[in-house]
Amino acid sequence: MAATAPRVRIQAEDFDLGAEVAALRAGDLGVGAVASFVGTVRDRHGAQAGEVSALELEHYPGMTERAIEAMIDAAFGRFDIRAARVVHRIGPLALGDQIVLVVVSSAHRGDAFQACEFLMDYLKTQAPFWKKETTPEGARWVDARVADDEALARWGITAGNAGSADTARR
Numbered sequence: 001m002a003a004t005a006p007r008v009r010i011q012a013e014d015f016d017l018g019a020e021v022a023a024l025r026a027g028d029l030g031v032g033a034v035a036s037f038v039g040t041v042r043d044r045h046g047a048q049a050g051e052v053s054a055l056e057l058e059h060y061p062g063m064t065e066r067a068i069e070a071m072i073d074a075a076f077g078r079f080d081i082r083a084a085r086v087v088h089r090i091g092p093l094a095l096g097d098q099i100v101l102v103v104v105s106s107a108h109r110g111d112a113f114q115a116c117e118f119l120m121d122y123l124k125t126q127a128p129f130w131k132k133e134t135t136p137e138g139a140r141w142v143d144a145r146v147a148d149d150e151a152l153a154r155w156g157i158t159a160g161n162a163g164s165a166d167t168a169r170r
Helices: 017-025 063-078 109-126 146-153
Strands: 008-011 033-040 054-059 081-089 091-094 098-106 129-135 138-141
Touching: 008 063, 017 033, 017 081, 017 098, 033 109, 054 081, 063 081, 063 109, 081 109, 098 109, 109 146
Parallel strands: 008 081
Antiparallel strands: 033 098, 054 091, 054 129, 081 098, 129 138
16 A cells, blocks of 8 residues: 555635646555546525525534544445545635545456445544525525435445534534
8 A cells, every 4th residue: 555645625716626636646556446526506495596605614624634534444444445535625615616526546447446435434524514505585504414324324424414503513
């Protein structure tokens, strides 16, 4: 496992998928598969295009990185992976901006795909981020969604984030 760059980065600036994958694979000739997920800022309401005009993400410095590191450790415990990296943006973001990157390498594609999906499901419910959408009616915090808790539950992890008024996550 030759990846030496930090496994977790929280940053305001954009990221380059190609550069992140190259850094993750660098020098590791045992990598047979790389799976990645790039999330972008979108209007969650779809049918009413333009309802969400911007997004702002906040986090707890230090705590957020530790929580994501623990998620990556959990992925290593569940899947036969060689390396993993999460880059998450914070601050103001516009529609279409990249918001999150998860990249996982392994000897075989199945582990890479599963670990990548596991990390995204975990991030959506357990990472301490708070998201505020800007709409024509003003700004509003985004509540956790039942579907995100259900996605995490298929990994055998119970989360009760949805419906909690003080929890606003992706």
